[in-house]
Amino acid sequence: MTLITPSSLAIETHALRKTFGEKVAVADLSLEVPRGEVFGFLGPNGAGKTTSVKMLLALIQPSGGDGQMLGLPLGDPRARARVGFLPEHFRFHDWLNAAEFLRLHAELYKMKREQITPRINTLLELVGLEQHANKRLRSFSKGMLQRIGLAQALLNEPELLILDEPTSGLDPVGRRMVRDIIRDLRQNGVTVFLNSHLLSEVEITCDRVAFIKFGQVIQISRLQTLVEGELTVTVRARNLTPEMVAGLARWSGSVRLDGEHLSLTLPGEADLPEVNRYLVEQGAEVYAFQPQKVSLEDLFIQIVGTDGGL
């Protein structure tokens, strides 16, 4: 069905399952994430997102099913050497300072001695903490910890980066930073597996998203298709006449006029300039012209439902 060959997959799982006693955390996870893709893993709280990530990294043993990461079976340390990971509820040895902390994890990655110091400096600069290299992590804010945690996940120049809610503690500047880092990584061919419920983040960064609920993948969508799809335009204008509205029929089958507010549905972005030009040429005074895609949030609620999986 797909053109993806096994060797080009960063993550591949077959019917991965995890139960804790009676409770099913992950029911049946089958995924294929090709290399070089930024993959969003979406779902309500308790849907099994973190459990799934932990199975990939062999933090927990699957109750059933199997999988591969970077072409090696789950649990193989050689795969983890090429993976970066930032857990959701990260806690670090907070008595270390930022540089010592990165050095420790570089050593755990078995990086070469002479590579470590330059890499630490590069990363501290990348996450904007170069001024804080000698401060203990104990004195760091949550956002700063998230930044240093991200730097930790990038030490080994990973082929696959797994981030579990990477922006939850960050201010807008920090979120922008994470987004830019992910964009740069993608340009370098790094696969990013992003676990998040901040949909706007996912919408901006991801190529594809999987929606999961009750530990099962419900749907996988390419975000580009969402972007290219149907959109609604809301126009606020004066001097709108019924003739004008009737003339819009050549672009849209559903046009609605309500005083100064006009709304119409278009099949894609391509018609936007023409519609705008038409309205102006017909003598409408346009104050606002707002195209709106079906948002990921709408899609999320549509697919996952409003019960939040609780």
Add this chain to the structure above:
Amino acid sequence: MNSLRSSAVWVIARLTFREAARRWVLWAALLLGLLFLTVFGLAMNEIRKEMELAAEGPMALLATAEAYNVLTLMGLYVVNFLTILMAVLTSVDTLSGEIGSGIIHTMVSKPLRRWEIVLGKWLGFLVMMTLYLAFMAGGVVALIYLIMDYSPPNLLNGLALMWLSIVVMLGISLAGGSTMSTLANGVMVFGLYGVAFLGGWIEQFGVYLESQAAVNIGILSSLLLPCEALWRRAAFEMQSPLAGALGLTPFSSNSVPSPAMIVYAVLYAAAALVLAAGVFRRRDL
């Protein structure tokens, strides 16, 4: 050597050592140790003066040596207890604490085997506790030597057995920490120690009262945790032959654990470490 220095075991061992060295409990123990050595030194000085005043003739000289031997063992008995206590207090929460806080997540997701974490922690604590034992036991032995010009027989054998107690305690504490909460682990370790301690006394009474049942209870409790037996063996090694006849004192012994008990303790410590690594390897984090 190079591969050792870059191995995860070494990295974790250094981290563990540094972390333990920062904790107040270790400094408290060191301070307590200094206090103990000071008091011990002052007391020994006073005792020596009294003994010299009282001693006359060759028989008195013999009695003096016997008394110095008992005093040395008394000092080492306190050191033995303190090192065992410290070995448990510093290591009891290392696995359970890091599992509970989530610190362990970014460690085990690195390219290492989980047993390397267990072995590294064990090694880090062992180096630290070896230094502590060397400082404390060395202090006692040095004070006795400087003040009384006496040193006990088979000193190194005795110290080696005290050291083996640390190895045993670290093993059992890590094994408990790989599966239990910190509190449960502490209760388990000190509970076992209490049973072994009591068992040791029951065994000595048993010998005194010629009750084989009591002796068996003592041996069984030593099998649960061989630390008390190791101490009694250490005291036996270091006591002068005559002091053994003094009878029921905690730092000399009339029921001596056999060399088989030493072998058992070595196996026990190894098994505890293997158990710790095995349980931790399979544990969901």
